Amino acid sequence: MRLLAIILLLIFIAAGIVFGALNADLVGYDLGIAQLRLPKGAALLGAVVIGWLLGGLTAWLGVSMRQGRQQRRQSRADKKSPVKP
Amino acid sequence: MNLVLVLVSLVPIAFVLGWWTSRQFGARRSGAEVSALSSDYFRGLNYLLNEEQDKAIEVFLKLAEYNRDTVETHLALGNLFRRRGEVDRAIRLHQHLVSRPGLTDAMKTVALLELGEDYMRAGLLDRAEALFCDLVAMNAHAPSALRHLIAIYQHERDWHKAIEHARRLEVMTGEDEAPMIAQFYCELADRSRQHGARAEARDYLRQAFDCQPDCVRAFMLTGRLLSEDGQHADAVTAYESAIQADIAFTPEILPPLLNSYARSQQMERAEVFLREMIGRYHGVSPVLALAHLYKERDGERAAIDFLTTQLRQRPSVRGLMALIDATMDKIEGEARENFLILRDLTRKLLEGQAMYRCSRCGFGAKAHHWQCPSCKSWSTIRPIHGVASE
Numbered sequence: 001m002r003l004l005a006i007i008l009l010l011i012f013i014a015a016g017i018v019f020g021a022l023n024a025d026l027v028g029y030d031l032g033i034a035q036l037r038l039p040k041g042a043a044l045l046g047a048v049v050i051g052w053l054l055g056g057l058t059a060w061l062g063v064s065m066r067q068g069r070q071q072r073r074q075s076r077a078d079k080k081s082p083v084k085p
Numbered sequence: 086m087n088l089v090l091v092l093v094s095l096v097p098i099a100f101v102l103g104w105w106t107s108r109q110f111g112a113r114r115s116g117a118e119v120s121a122l123s124s125d126y127f128r129g130l131n132y133l134l135n136e137e138q139d140k141a142i143e144v145f146l147k148l149a150e151y152n153r154d155t156v157e158t159h160l161a162l163g164n165l166f167r168r169r170g171e172v173d174r175a176i177r178l179h180q181h182l183v184s185r186p187g188l189t190d191a192m193k194t195v196a197l198l199e200l201g202e203d204y205m206r207a208g209l210l211d212r213a214e215a216l217f218c219d220l221v222a223m224n225a226h227a228p229s230a231l232r233h234l235i236a237i238y239q240h241e242r243d244w245h246k247a248i249e250h251a252r253r254l255e256v257m258t259g260e261d262e263a264p265m266i267a268q269f270y271c272e273l274a275d276r277s278r279q280h281g282a283r284a285e286a287r288d289y290l291r292q293a294f295d296c297q298p299d300c301v302r303a304f305m306l307t308g309r310l311l312s313e314d315g316q317h318a319d320a321v322t323a324y325e326s327a328i329q330a331d332i333a334f335t336p337e338i339l340p341p342l343l344n345s346y347a348r349s350q351q352m353e354r355a356e357v358f359l360r361e362m363i364g365r366y367h368g369v370s371p372v373l374a375l376a377h378l379y380k381e382r383d384g385e386r387a388a389i390d391f392l393t394t395q396l397r398q399r400p401s402v403r404g405l406m407a408l409i410d411a412t413m414d415k416i417e418g419e420a421r422e423n424f425l426i427l428r429d430l431t432r433k434l435l436e437g438q439a440m441y442r443c444s445r446c447g448f449g450a451k452a453h454h455w456q457c458p459s460c461k462s463w464s465t466i467r468p469i470h471g472v473a474s475e
Contacts, residue, residue: 040088043088047092047095048095048096050096050099051099051100051102052100052102052103052106053103054103055101055102055105055106055107056103056107059103059104059105059107059108059111060107063108063111075189
């Protein structure tokens with residue numbers, strides 16, 4: 001399973017490099033405050049990576065905040081009625 | 086297709102993929118931890134239920150090692166160590182728990198309470214007392230701490246402090262501790278009586294009656310004080326009141342009562358009282374007392390007739406022994422030898438018998454104790470009713 005994942009990852013990296021090389025021509029972006037000129041392939045990969053990282057970060061933050069809330073609630077309950085072993 | 090449109094549509098797709106990957110990774114990691122924890126926990130619990138405490142301790146120790154935040158596991162381990170008699174390990178564990186930084190106040194006080202119990206078990210009563218006093222002062226687990234303090238003061242026979250803390254417990258929990266406090270006053274009264282401070286003893290007895298108006302022990306001690314002062318008629322009244330308060334203590338009360346009847350020359354009153362007792366009380370003690378009275382007054386024949394009639398109604402080894410003793414003088418030859426064997430047999434039968442039993446924990450005793458030596462509860466040791474006992 002792990003070997004398959006590594007092979008798939010290598011294939012995607014190779015595809016990314018080939019994709020970048022094939023689309024090396026520059027494209028201009030006007031962001032309002034600044035103007036950027038990036039290769040087409042890099043822009044595509046960048047969009048995918050930024051989106052993936054943002055999604056991961058959102059999920060991680062959601063889980064950690066929920067756990068924090070639960071711990072605070074538990075400690076309040078412990079103070080009210082301490083556990084007698 | 087416009088490149089910007091492709092980029093804009095790729096970002097949310099990648100976002101969803103990233104979100105999904107993170108959730109999957111997190112779920113797998115916490116799931117692995119929970120399953121490892123819960124399987125170990127249930128394994129430990131299983132060992133506990135199977136009374137295999139050694140293996141349970143091993144499992145819980147491992148659990149506490151890789152999950153150092155599990156205070157409950159440490160507490161359970163400490164309890165196990167204490168129950169197994171490994172008090173030094175329990176003390177070390179609870180001390181470590183108390184000194185751990187970041188522990189909530191509630192958990193720290195639970196650990197302190199446990200540490201106090203460890204000290205008590207180890208016989209370090211001064212340390213246990215200091216801990217429990219701190220807990221009472223902090224108003225944390227105060228009822229439990231007060232109960233332990235009362236137990237310590239009872240052990241040290243410091244009855245004044247025991248009374249003070251029992252009253253605090255009464256106020257705190259609303260439970261009626263008056264019978265226990267009355268016993269403490271009786272202990273003080275008995276000590277004063279032994280030291281010759283009779284006025285002080287009477288004062289303590291008055292306070293015992295204030296706590297529990299039908300306190301048998303207080304009535305008995307009053308009777309004893311009066312009897313020692315030569316006021317036998319008043320002593321008779323006190324002893325009779327003791328029997329009225331709790332008829333179960335008849336075997337304990339009858340000997341001094343009969344002595345007071347004899348000294349105050351009220352044997353007719355004794356007969357009336359004992360006859361009434363036989364109707365109400367199903368033990369053999371009043372029968373034996375009345376048989377003795379008949380023997381003194383009407384002679385051996387009357388006593389034997391009375392005993393025979395009563396033993397048919399309530400068979401008893403003690404009664405049989407009294408009958409054998411009474412008839413022994415009238416028998417000679419081979420029958421006498423047989424009676425001697427029978428008497429030895431009944432004596433041996435009675436020697437091995439527990440005459441009293443605690444109604445709370447079942448502790449058996451040959452002599453009467455006001456406080457059960459096993460469960461430490463008061464006034465729960467009562468005569469056993471049966472053919473071989475009362």
